[in-house]
Amino acid sequence: MKIFGFQIPSVFSLLIWAGVWEVIGQLEWVFIFPPLSGVLIELWDLVGTNAFHKASISTLKSFCYGMFFAITGGVSLGFFMGRVDAANKLLGMWVNIFASAPLSSLVPVLILLFGLGQTTIIVTVVLFAIWIITLDTLAGIKHVSPSLIEMGQSFGASRWNLLYKILFWAALPEILAGIRMGFIRAVKGVIIGQLLVSIIDFGQMFATFSRNLYMEEFWALTLVLFVFALGISSLIGEMEKRVEYYAGVRD
């Protein structure tokens, strides 16, 4: 962004919006917007509480387990569909449906299947994240130049060698993009899961705060999750940059 010819760092936009928030909060126009300063003070207190620690560890655990299954499952499924045409025809439609369906509506069914506990949250995370990873991996595999595959074959690559020495690396930019989007969806998944299960961790905290109109606490927790999602996304973004140099020159 440039103002009067001066380059303004993008963090200024964040500061401006923070200022707007503070002013609206101080004016007490809308009760759901307490001043940002109050939210930040609450955030400081919240982060120090035992409940927050417990919820963070438990949420992180569900998140990591879920993402582990989503990445291994999604990448494998994407490879399988990319290399076996019949599998793509058979599963392609379903993966696309799941990738765009409002999966929140399935959570009550998951609760029936897996109970009101962490398993349901993990399955929710997997369900939210796996399809986009599958689709992006599939796109990556389909994008691999046929002559690169022929090159491998002509030099005697076994199927396994072809898979992990050529196909995996050639599709890596798309796989990482899928994983990044999968992470963002997984943050949604873990919170929606907890909200619907409602008696555990951040979901419980969210439910309590919003039910009792503790808006400062509510926004503090929301900020924590935003920063977490943004952090993860930037981290994967950095990894993507490391393979970007060849993503555009593969054809």
Next chain:
Amino acid sequence: MAIAEQNTIPLAAPTFSDNNIVEVKGVSKFYEPDIQALLDINLGFPKGQMTTLLGPSGCGKTTLLKIIAGLLEPTEGDVFVNGQLVTGPGPERAFVFQDFALMPWATVLRNVSFGLELRGMAKDERYEIARRYITNVGLEGFGEKYPHELSGGMRQRVGLARAMAVDADVLMMDEPFSAVDEQTRRQFQEDLLNLLSIEKKTVLFVTHSIEEAVYVSDQIVLLSPRPGRINKTVRPDIDHAASSDEIRRGKNYLDSVEEIWHELKGYLE
């Protein structure tokens, strides 16, 4: 159809001998029942010589090369290399690709040594061989570069070094110079001939450039448009020890170019 029949010239008689390292016998390729890419190809490739498959676009020359490479299966017929039936790719054949087919995530050194890596050779050993060929193709000092840091001509040199490094008897080159500019192309042709005079490989070369075919080849096989059939075999009889200028001004070179052009012109009419 009538025009095509008019231009059909009797098939060249199969010439098989002990001297041929690659023999193609009765090979046809149909993509669908009604799309014939190649029809009844019988052809011998003499050992240690450079044979070029020349013909208009879509005549199946790349298809034939890929069948010999074992990357495609013929619908009918067989290919023999060193007397052995080809059922897939083999270590005695190495392929140079039109679009280079380099791994963009790997350095020049790893790309060149990739064929050896797939054969399970130890890293030090394969890197040593790769370095030698990187020097031989004129890329000394570029081993740690990535393909996107190189020009098109340099990338194809990497492709050539990779094919040379596995020490195959037969080098197969599919329009290797079509993606590089004319001056690079000429330089590359000369370098290729120099390199081959040292390495003594059998080369199967595909091009649609008449001048290139005549300049580099011992034997030129003219293929007719789809379905590809062998129309004529020309041996330009050029002394490759002569300088580039002498070759290009020589009578044999000019006569061969003219003869082939005359032949190919028939397809346009």
